[in-house]
Amino acid sequence: MEETNTVNTLQEEALVVGILSRIAGELGAMLGLEMELGAARLERTRARPAGAGSIHVSFKLAFRAGARPERSGCLLVPLADAITLAGFLLMMSEDAVAAWREETMLETPLKNAMLEIGDMIASATASALLELDLARWSVRSAGCQGVRAGIRPALPYVEGSELVVGRVAARVGPFPAGELVLVLPVLD
Secondary structure (H helix, E strand, O other): OOOEEOOOOHHHHHHHHHHHHHHHHHHHHHHOOOEEEOOOEEEEEOOOOOOOOOOEEEEEEEEEEOOOOOEEEEEEEEHHHHHHHHHHHOOOOHHHHHHHOOOOOOOHHHHHHHHHHHHHHHHHHHHHHHHOOOOOEEEEEEEEEEEOOOOOOOOOOOOOOOEEEEEEEEEEOOOOOEEEEEEEEOOO
């Protein structure tokens, strides 16, 4: 049974909102598209959450502070939205991106673009941590992977450890909104 707690500290709320806002702002500026975010819903949980309704791409994040062991998190993005980001990075037309959003088998250029999107997400996360006085934590991209609907992303994770999870409706460019799921280790 998944144990969750919806009571969060203001620091956790600032962390989740700060990271998601920074990711949306930086990706939007770099890719020349608008990303709109709804209100974030936060929880503390002791199990990795799964993306619902469709295949997701898990953009994996590795957090490190000094000599402490590395901790893992990710940003789960619906596949159609991840394709949108990769397509805009490749300077595809809106019509071409719309056609690719229906695909589940990706060509190599889109896969490579998604790895670059993962680097951008890690960089934006690091910038948000710096703004939130958490500069002792460094962040790097640890790759990305497709994850079926309802399946938890593969992360180095000790079952039962606490995670901070933020869920937000996000509209990427002119396309319908999907739900982003930010999964963070507790950064103490």
